[in-house]
Amino acid sequence: MSKQRRFLFFGAHPDDADLLFGGTSIKLARAGHAVKFVSVCNGDCGHYSMSSPDLAKRRYLETQASAKIAGLTEYEVLPISDCSLECNLANRETIIRIIRRFQPDVVISHRACDYHADHRNTGQLVMDAAYLVKVPLYCADTPIAPKNPVFAYSYDRFVDPRPLRPDAAVEIDSVLETKLAMVQCHQSQFFEWLPWDKGFKDFDQNKMTAAEKRQWIMEQWGTRFQAAADLGRQTLIETYGEKAGKKIKYAEVFELSPYGANVSIEEFRQLFQP
Numbered sequence: 001m002s003k004q005r006r007f008l009f010f011g012a013h014p015d016d017a018d019l020l021f022g023g024t025s026i027k028l029a030r031a032g033h034a035v036k037f038v039s040v041c042n043g044d045c046g047h048y049s050m051s052s053p054d055l056a057k058r059r060y061l062e063t064q065a066s067a068k069i070a071g072l073t074e075y076e077v078l079p080i081s082d083c084s085l086e087c088n089l090a091n092r093e094t095i096i097r098i099i100r101r102f103q104p105d106v107v108i109s110h111r112a113c114d115y116h117a118d119h120r121n122t123g124q125l126v127m128d129a130a131y132l133v134k135v136p137l138y139c140a141d142t143p144i145a146p147k148n149p150v151f152a153y154s155y156d157r158f159v160d161p162r163p164l165r166p167d168a169a170v171e172i173d174s175v176l177e178t179k180l181a182m183v184q185c186h187q188s189q190f191f192e193w194l195p196w197d198k199g200f201k202d203f204d205q206n207k208m209t210a211a212e213k214r215q216w217i218m219e220q221w222g223t224r225f226q227a228a229a230d231l232g233r234q235t236l237i238e239t240y241g242e243k244a245g246k247k248i249k250y251a252e253v254f255e256l257s258p259y260g261a262n263v264s265i266e267e268f269r270q271l272f273q274p
C-alpha cells in the first residue's frame with residue numbers, strides 16, 4: 001500500500017458524499033491522504049422556490065464551503081441536471097476519464113438498489129467503470145492508470161435485495177462536529193428543501209439558533225450515522241477492539257465491490273483507516 005492514498009467518491013447530488021463519507025474524509029485528509037468528491041448531478045432540482053440555474057450556482061458554492069472544512073483535494077460538480085441522469089455512453093466515458101485522471105486507490109459510490117434514480121444510475125455508471133477503466137482502447141484519449149482501484153459501496157438503508165454488507169467501518173464520533181459543519185454548508189438542502197420535502201412547510205432557518213440547527217440535523221440524519229454504526233458493530237469491534245468498538249455511536253460503513261481490484265477484507269479495512 002502506498003503511503004499516501006487517494007479516494008474518489010461519486011455521489012449523485014451535492015451533499016451525498018458529505019453524508020456518507022464526510023467523517024472518514026475528514027480523518028483521511030487530516031492524515032495527508034487525497035480525497036476528491038464528485039457530485040454527478042448539479043443539484044438543480046432540490047428546492048421549492050428557487051430557479052434551477054440559481055440553485056445550481058448556490059449548491060456549487062455550498063460544495064466548495066464543505067470541501068474547505070474537510071480539506072478535500074477537490075469537490076467537482078458535473079453539469080448534469082437532477083432527475084435526468086442516464087446510464088449512457090457519454091456519462092460512462094465522463095466517469096472513466098475522471099477516475100483515470102485522479103488515479104484513486106479507492107472509488108466509492110451508491111448501490112444500484114438505492115431509492116433515487118440519480119443514486120441508482122450514479123452507482124451503475126461507477127460500477128460499470130470498474131472493469132472498463134483498465135481497457136486502454138476504450139476512451140483511448142485518457143491513458144489508463146498503472147493500477148486498478150478498489151471499488152466500494154457506501155451506506156444506504158435499503159434491505160431489498162439485501163442490506164449493505166459492512167466490510168469496513170470507520171468511527172466518526174471523534175469528527176462528528178466537523179462532519180456536521182460540512183453538512184450544514186448545504187443550507188439550501190438541510191434547512192430549506194429537505195424540511196419542506198418532509199412536510200415542514202413553515203420551517204424557517206432564520207429563526208433558529210446554531211444549537212437548534214445542530215439538533216435538527218442530528219434528529220433527522222444523525223439516526224443514519226447511528227444505524228450505520230449498529231449495522232457495522234461487529235466490524236467496528238474487529239477494527240477498534242471490543243471495548244472501544246462497542247462504545248462507538250456514529251460510523252460510516254463500506255462494502256467491498258467485487259468489480260474492481262481484488263483485495264482481502266483485511267486490506268479493504270486498512271484502506272479506510274487514516
Ligand SMILES: [Zn+2]
Binds near residue numbers: 012013016116119
Ligand atoms: Zn442524493
